Amino acid sequence: MSGIKVDKNKCIGCTLCVKACPFGAMSMVDKKAFVDLDKCQLCNSCVETCKVVHAIEIIRETTRTPDMEKYKGIWVFAEQRKGVVQPVVFELLGKARELADKLKVDVACVLMGSNIKDKAEDLIHRGADKVYVVDNPKLEHFLDEPYARIMANLIRKNRPEAILCPATVVGRSVISRVAVQLRVGLTADCTGLDIDLENGYLMQTRPAFGGNIMATILAKYHRPQLATVRHKVFKEAAVDLKRKGVVEVVNYDNSFFVSRTKILKVVDEVTSTVNITEANVIVSGGRAMGGAENFKMLEELANVLNGAVGASRAAIDEGWMPYSHQVGQTGKTVCPTVYIACGISGQIQHLVGMQSSNIIIAINRDPSAPIFTVANYGIIGDVFEVVPLLTKRFKEVL
Amino acid sequence: MNIIVCIKQVPDTTEVRIDPITKNLVREGVKSIVNPFDAYAIEEGVRLKEKFGGKVIALTMGPPQADAVLREAISLGCDEGVLVTDRAFAGSDTLATSYTLSKAIEKIKDYDIIICGKQAVDGDTAQVGPGIAATLDIPQITYVRKIDEIKDGLITAERATEDGYEIAQTKLPCLLTVVKEVNVPRLPSLKGKMKAKSAVITMWKAADIGGEENRLGLKGSPTEVWKIFTPPPRPQGKIYEGDAKEAVNQLVDAIKVINR
Numbered sequence: 001m002s003g004i005k006v007d008k009n010k011c012i013g014c015t016l017c018v019k020a021c022p023f024g025a026m027s028m029v030d031k032k033a034f035v036d037l038d039k040c041q042l043c044n045s046c047v048e049t050c051k052v053v054h055a056i057e058i059i060r061e062t063t064r065t066p067d068m069e070k071y072k073g074i075w076v077f078a079e080q081r082k083g084v085v086q087p088v089v090f091e092l093l094g095k096a097r098e099l100a101d102k103l104k105v106d107v108a109c110v111l112m113g114s115n116i117k118d119k120a121e122d123l124i125h126r127g128a129d130k131v132y133v134v135d136n137p138k139l140e141h142f143l144d145e146p147y148a149r150i151m152a153n154l155i156r157k158n159r160p161e162a163i164l165c166p167a168t169v170v171g172r173s174v175i176s177r178v179a180v181q182l183r184v185g186l187t188a189d190c191t192g193l194d195i196d197l198e199n200g201y202l203m204q205t206r207p208a209f210g211g212n213i214m215a216t217i218l219a220k221y222h223r224p225q226l227a228t229v230r231h232k233v234f235k236e237a238a239v240d241l242k243r244k245g246v247v248e249v250v251n252y253d254n255s256f257f258v259s260r261t262k263i264l265k266v267v268d269e270v271t272s273t274v275n276i277t278e279a280n281v282i283v284s285g286g287r288a289m290g291g292a293e294n295f296k297m298l299e300e301l302a303n304v305l306n307g308a309v310g311a312s313r314a315a316i317d318e319g320w321m322p323y324s325h326q327v328g329q330t331g332k333t334v335c336p337t338v339y340i341a342c343g344i345s346g347q348i349q350h351l352v353g354m355q356s357s358n359i360i361i362a363i364n365r366d367p368s369a370p371i372f373t374v375a376n377y378g379i380i381g382d383v384f385e386v387v388p389l390l391t392k393r394f395k396e397v398l
Numbered sequence: 399m400n401i402i403v404c405i406k407q408v409p410d411t412t413e414v415r416i417d418p419i420t421k422n423l424v425r426e427g428v429k430s431i432v433n434p435f436d437a438y439a440i441e442e443g444v445r446l447k448e449k450f451g452g453k454v455i456a457l458t459m460g461p462p463q464a465d466a467v468l469r470e471a472i473s474l475g476c477d478e479g480v481l482v483t484d485r486a487f488a489g490s491d492t493l494a495t496s497y498t499l500s501k502a503i504e505k506i507k508d509y510d511i512i513i514c515g516k517q518a519v520d521g522d523t524a525q526v527g528p529g530i531a532a533t534l535d536i537p538q539i540t541y542v543r544k545i546d547e548i549k550d551g552l553i554t555a556e557r558a559t560e561d562g563y564e565i566a567q568t569k570l571p572c573l574l575t576v577v578k579e580v581n582v583p584r585l586p587s588l589k590g591k592m593k594a595k596s597a598v599i600t601m602w603k604a605a606d607i608g609g610e611e612n613r614l615g616l617k618g619s620p621t622e623v624w625k626i627f628t629p630p631p632r633p634q635g636k637i638y639e640g641d642a643k644e645a646v647n648q649l650v651d652a653i654k655v656i657n658r
Binding site (some may be wrong): 002003022037038041042043044045048058060061062063081089141144145148162168169170172173176177179180181183184185186187188189207208214215216218219220221222239259260261262263264265266267268269275277278323329330331338340350355359360361362367372373374375376377378379380381383386389390393394397 | 649
């Protein structure tokens with residue numbers, strides 16, 4: 001039977017596991033470790049700590065991908081929108097190259113769309129050894145069914161060991177379907193990826209419980225190992241125009257392009273020119289901004305820094321900015337190089353959406369505002385006074 | 399029109415915190431709530447029923463106490479609640495969860511639309527909605543922010559994208575995942591609360607939904623947690639106060655240094 005087991009003959013009652021369990025699931029009953037199965041999350045912490053006597057074990061009688069060792073190479077799903085390869089793809093390519101070099105295998109990209117064949121070279125310049133191109137007018141708009149069907153088919157034929165996919169609207173929709181069709185593991189929103197050189201596993205680290213804790217996930221017995229990664233988590237791969245690679249155009253018959261869904265219209269409506277998830281600098285406003293008209297001041301600061309404007313839920317709910325600009329748990333998760341929080345108190349729901357930013361600058365009147373606990377820099381003061389001064393000063397020095 | 403709304407009971411992550419000494423998660427006293435995104439799914443399901451007739455079934459997988467979220471769904475206008483609960487499901491990752499919920503949906507059988515919240519706030523994966531659609535082999539529209547029309551077996555809806563939205567049309571039966579913009583959920587009515595209290599929740603075990611044993615729970619889950627750890631705390635920040643102009647100059651100088 002699968003599950004967590006305590007061998008009472010081996011347990012010496014040392015209580016280390018009780019201390020190690022982050023979920024309060026371990027206790028001592030008759031001086032032996034006891035697992036509360038309702039609380040246990042099978043996180044492995046107790047097993048790790050019980051290394052001396054090995055009294056605790058998690059048994060997984062899982063299935064296996066046949067011929068697992070024949071799966072080689074790291075793939076990247078090269079998402080394009082309107083014929084433009086998304087910047088997050090180049091970030092994934094940088095990471096894929098690093099992982100592939102550790103494993104001494106190739107990097108390949110899957111590029112699907114209409115009239116996109118000429119973009120394959122860009123992917124090679126960014127580190128791909130091979131690009132599978134599926135170019136068909138029926139792939140002009142992203143459609144879940146044909147994209148997932150073709151992706152699954154390419155994987156079955158070519159057997160990569162791992163695939164990195166952008167954690168975007170498109171990426172998350174398609175890769176979830178692929179994972180089910182292939183019955184393999186998928187880990188969402190990885191913030192760290194590495195290779196366990198001994199076993200060749202992809203070590204996938206991601207935040208859990210609202211970012212309060214990090215978990216490293218493995219899919220030991222299934223190939224490929226699928227992972228999604230958000231924007232700005234990894235560094236973009238550098239361009240090397242001398243790099244050579246193979247472009248393989250793959251043709252499919254019409255049955256592969258069948259879709260029950262069709263796209264009737266595509267509408268762009270991001271008010272400032274930059275999508276906040278892709279911005280390097282975000283200037284965000286909260287309740288203390290007091291009104292929609294005051295966001296102009298944030299736009300000016302954002303313009304000087306080549307950034308975008310975000311907002312807290314409080315400001316969105318007031319109708320001061322459109323929902324597409326909301327940062328936080330019910331909005332977008334962002335990790336720009338610089339995040340400037342203006343008049344945002346920093347409720348936990350907001351913090352989980354921006355706390356992985358490289359540099360956080362907080363401007364708030366209230367010195368006890370929680371935003372200062374995550375800020376690298378802060379100014380205690382009135383946003384209406386500080387923000388224009390900041391804009392002016394940045395203009396002078398940049 | 400019959401709707402199935404898939405919901406999840408989650409810990410209120412905003413109340414989960416780390417014990418500064420033991421570095422463990424403090425979960426004592428943390429409430430269990432309906433996943434915030436699922437509230438929009440429930441509301442949308444109830445609105446469709448009000449417009450087109452039929453019924454709304456709320457479905458969840460979880461421990462026996464997860465029946466609380468089904469009762470909440472009924473108080474908000476859902477007609478029935480189905481709880482899939484069994485020790486055999488313990489340790490399910492998103493693949494096993496998608497499969498288990500799909501088997502329950504196959505048993506419910508008569509449905510036109512399945513609605514899920516865009517993601518659950520405890521795992522944040524957004525994988526189970528599309529996972530169910532793929533398991534059942536039905537089409538999906540993810541990140542729906544507005545349903546425009548349902549007519550002649552077709553649904554037209556706006557799907558939120560990074561740059562705006564697109565209008566997609568697909569065939570019923572289908573699965574939708576919804577974002578916050580789709581509606582403003584109502585509060586439970588007194589009548590709804592009374593109904594929820596006395597409602598009989600349907601409980602299904604693994605044997606009731608059938609399905610292959612090696613696709614359930616730990617056995618059906620390719621992913622496993624290998625290690626968990628507390629992220630390193632952010633270093634104490636530099637906070638300036640006093641004269642605003644002076645503070646701004648110092649701040650900009652400090653940033654200039656690290657940019658170099």
